[in-house]
Amino acid sequence: MSGFGYAVDTFAAWLAGGEPGWLAVSVAVLAVWVLPLMLLVFPVAALGQILERKIAAAIQRRVGPNSAGLDGPLRFGFRLMLFFLPRERQDRVFKAFCNFPPVRSILLVSRRLGLGQLAADGIKMLGKEDIVPAGADGMVFRLAPYLALAGAFLPFCVVPFGQHLVMLETEVSALFAVAVSGIVVVALKMAGWGSGSKWSLLGGMRAVAQLVSYEIPIGLAVGGAVLWSGSMDLHAIVGQQYEPGVFSLLGWNALQTPFLAVLMVVFFVAGLAECQRSPFDMAEAESELVSGFNTEYSGLRWGLFAMAEYTEMLLVGALLATLFLGGYQSPIGEEWICSLAPWLEVPIHVALLGAKVVAVYLLMMWIRWTLPRYRVDQVMRLAWLVLVPLCLVSLFGIALTLLAAGGTEPGEPFGRVAARPRAALGWLGHLVGWAIPVAVGAWLVVMAKKKHGQVHPALQRLTGGRS
Amino acid sequence: MILAWIHDVVEAVQSCVTGMRTTGRFLVENLKGEGGGAAVTRQYPEQPAEVVGDRQRGHLVNDTKRCIVCHACDTACPVDCFKMDGERDADNKMRASRFDIDLSKCIYCGLCVRACPTDSLSMTATFEMAPQHDGKRFLFRRNSKQVDVRLDLHDVERLERLVAMPRSGLSDADRAWLDERIDERGQHLIGMYGLGYYTPEMKAEADAQREAKKKAKDAAAAAAKAKAAAAAAAAGPTPARPAAPAPPSAPASPAPTPPPPAPKAAPDTTGGTP
Ligand code: SF4
Numbered sequence: 001m002s003g004f005g006y007a008v009d010t011f012a013a014w015l016a017g018g019e020p021g022w023l024a025v026s027v028a029v030l031a032v033w034v035l036p037l038m039l040l041v042f043p044v045a046a047l048g049q050i051l052e053r054k055i056a057a058a059i060q061r062r063v064g065p066n067s068a069g070l071d072g073p074l075r076f077g078f079r080l081m082l083f084f085l086p087r088e089r090q091d092r093v094f095k096a097f098c099n100f101p102p103v104r105s106i107l108l109v110s111r112r113l114g115l116g117q118l119a120a121d122g123i124k125m126l127g128k129e130d131i132v133p134a135g136a137d138g139m140v141f142r143l144a145p146y147l148a149l150a151g152a153f154l155p156f157c158v159v160p161f162g163q164h165l166v167m168l169e170t171e172v173s174a175l176f177a178v179a180v181s182g183i184v185v186v187a188l189k190m191a192g193w194g195s196g197s198k199w200s201l202l203g204g205m206r207a208v209a210q211l212v213s214y215e216i217p218i219g220l221a222v223g224g225a226v227l228w229s230g231s232m233d234l235h236a237i238v239g240q241q242y243e244p245g246v247f248s249l250l251g252w253n254a255l256q257t258p259f260l261a262v263l264m265v266v267f268f269v270a271g272l273a274e275c276q277r278s279p280f281d282m283a284e285a286e287s288e289l290v291s292g293f294n295t296e297y298s299g300l301r302w303g304l305f306a307m308a309e310y311t312e313m314l315l316v317g318a319l320l321a322t323l324f325l326g327g328y329q330s331p332i333g334e335e336w337i338c339s340l341a342p343w344l345e346v347p348i349h350v351a352l353l354g355a356k357v358v359a360v361y362l363l364m365m366w367i368r369w370t371l372p373r374y375r376v377d378q379v380m381r382l383a384w385l386v387l388v389p390l391c392l393v394s395l396f397g398i399a400l401t402l403l404a405a406g407g408t409e410p411g412e413p414f415g416r417v418a419a420r421p422r423a424a425l426g427w428l429g430h431l432v433g434w435a436i437p438v439a440v441g442a443w444l445v446v447m448a449k450k451k452h453g454q455v456h457p458a459l460q461r462l463t464g465g466r467s
Numbered sequence: 468m469i470l471a472w473i474h475d476v477v478e479a480v481q482s483c484v485t486g487m488r489t490t491g492r493f494l495v496e497n498l499k500g501e502g503g504g505a506a507v508t509r510q511y512p513e514q515p516a517e518v519v520g521d522r523q524r525g526h527l528v529n530d531t532k533r534c535i536v537c538h539a540c541d542t543a544c545p546v547d548c549f550k551m552d553g554e555r556d557a558d559n560k561m562r563a564s565r566f567d568i569d570l571s572k573c574i575y576c577g578l579c580v581r582a583c584p585t586d587s588l589s590m591t592a593t594f595e596m597a598p599q600h601d602g603k604r605f606l607f608r609r610n611s612k613q614v615d616v617r618l619d620l621h622d623v624e625r626l627e628r629l630v631a632m633p634r635s636g637l638s639d640a641d642r643a644w645l646d647e648r649i650d651e652r653g654q655h656l657i658g659m660y661g662l663g664y665y666t667p668e669m670k671a672e673a674d675a676q677r678e679a680k681k682k683a684k685d686a687a688a689a690a691a692k693a694k695a696a697a698a699a700a701a702a703g704p705t706p707a708r709p710a711a712p713a714p715p716s717a718p719a720s721p722a723p724t725p726p727p728p729a730p731k732a733a734p735d736t737t738g739g740t741p
């Protein structure tokens with residue numbers, strides 16, 4: 001078979017009425033994966049912008065967008081539909097429709113939430129002039145946003161959304177995800193170089209330096225999960241986190257050993273940097289670089305960059321959930337959900353993965369509106385002197401734990417994918433596996449506090465004794 | 468060294484958590500509408516704006532009963548907002564028959580108020596002067612102590628016509644109508660043109676004035692140049708350099724910088740169109 005996953009294979013076979021040719025497979029891939037994915041990911045990424053504005057407003061004690069509702073697009077639609085009527089009649093029909101109570105309340109809510117802002121921003125963006133600067137390298141400049149979006153979007157191919165819902169089943173999908181998202185680096189460099197502007201060039205340089213540095217902690221963190229699960233297949237990694245019984249959350253990687261929990265935090269921080277989100281947004285530090293690599297972009301191309309950023313946030317959330325938080329699985333009663341019929345089970349699983357992604361998304365926004373931006377050297381120091389050592393120590397710990405557990409044993413079959421080997425730790429082994437690293441870590445922290453925790457007397461006086 | 472590193476990491480995590488806790492509290496409070504959350508923002512056009520204080524520099528108001536048309540404010544104003552005409556009343560006192568402040572030019576610097584010798588010119592706290600789009604346009608909204616007039620466009624035209632005429636020339640009905648729109652303390656309604664509303668005649672007049680001013684300035688500059696050239700020629704020890712011929716039309720004394728006041732606008736031309 002073509003290896004495009006269960007759904008694609010069956011659909012292609014149905015299309016071709018037998019062994020599918022490449023045409024049937026391509027159509028099936030488009031219909032089963034690309035379209036639904038785009039319909040799922042892009043609107044969520046777009047909604048993310050409005051959500052972000054609302055959250056930023058709440059954090060800063062403002063109100064946020066609360067005036068633009070859906071009335072405007074609706075009125076536009078009415079105008080188009082009732083083109084044969086004079087203006088006043090159109091408006092009267094529109095008003096009558098809007099005063100219909102359910103419609104009115106929906107419109108009111110949409111206005112309070114500022115949903116119309118989305119349409120307004122989109123239309124504004126489409127209406128902007130499409131500028132290619134005089135000194136720009138035209139093709140590179142034009143290609144960059146599409147590459148950035150592709151790099152952010154492609155890894156979704158290997159993210160499992162449900163028991164049978166994974167587009168590309170390869171043995172190395174974890175590697176694929178990390179490698180393909182590396183396209184973004186090239187795209188940003190192209191944007192910076194092709195713009196023919198110093199701000200863009202500097203921004204692109206910074207972006208590349210940052211992204212390349214943070215690929216390493218990300219790779220090591222992914223490597224930790226892979227080491228624990230004994231497979232590079234994301235679907236198998238999810239399957240391996242399956243735990244029968246009520247508390248299926250106990251099977252999640254992040255709860256297996258403290259080292260994996262640390263790796264999850266590292267992955268999150270590095271992912272934040274990969275998305276160029278605050279506090280790692282020094283590539284587009286407005287106060288220094290105007291807007292970094294996208295200084296010269298306008299209109300739709302700029303919109304693609306923004307979309308790529310938000311898509312990449314979704315991607316980091318999805319990978320984080322898949323690698324460390326049980327993927328599409330429910331925290332409780334996963335066994336029961338798996339026994340449901342596919343038409344019921346698939347939406348539940350997709351929604352669960354979505355919930356985890358949104359949680360990560362919200363956390364990223366919360367961080368963005370809390371922490372100030374790092375300096376360039378601080379960004380590099382964090383990557384090389386903090387995250388990478390943490391990763392290495394954790395990897396070492398994972399390896400030790402696996403060694404102490406005496407190797408791995410095959411797990412139970414799960415979905416279509418038989419669960420891969422899993423460390424044979426009983427509950428006692430888990431307890432010990434948590435107790436020893438936590439105890440050592442706590443002891444080290446206490447020692448460190450004792451040795452370096454003294455606050456300067458003057459500072460102590462100022463802060464009232466709190467460090 | 469390792470301990471120092473651990474201490475660094477722990478500190479970083481702790482401080483991040485502290486910050487996140489603070490903003491998280493704001494977030495929750497704001498979403499629940501507690502703790503003064505969203506109330507910090509005033510939804511301005513719907514909720515009335517706050518008057519900031521007594522010393523706010525807002526809309527200008529002139530008490531025409533006290534104004535003596537001395538043009539002190541006119542002189543002080545850096546952007547030439549004022550247009551005024553005066554006439555002698557029964558007691559042979561100067562009274563303003565027309566007193567307009569072009570508030571579209573005004574920068575609310577308050578220099579005119581300081582210059583006014585009779586304290587007739589003052590600033591109110593009003594700053595909401597935007598026209599509305601519901602077919603009416605109101606010039607001023609009652610906020611604290613300003614004129615409260617709601618006019619449609621037709622009224623504005625009439626008002627402009629009446630205000631541009633000498634008060635003694637008004638019919639009784641017109642005067643009553645005008646008085647209705649002047650608030651009880653007898654302040655003259657001013658600033659109609661502050662909405663950027665020019666009649667074509669006024670625009671022509673303003674253009675002519677600007678033109679005249681520019682000409683006068685150019686002439687003055689040319690004269691100064693000629694004078695300097697002449698001085699240089701006189702002071703030069705050797706007549707090696709031939710003296711530049713004087714510009715043909717340079718007068719001996721520089722032209723007065725301020726242009727002569729523009730001729731009084733004929734009252735009947737201002738509001739001729741309905
Ligand atoms: S406040 Fe306005 S009118 Fe008065 S001097 Fe300043 S600019 Fe001129």
Ligand code: SF4
Pocket residue numbers: 529533534535536537538539540541582583584585586587588
């Ligand atoms: S300075 Fe005062 S008195 Fe003189 S013209 Fe202006 S408002 Fe009237």
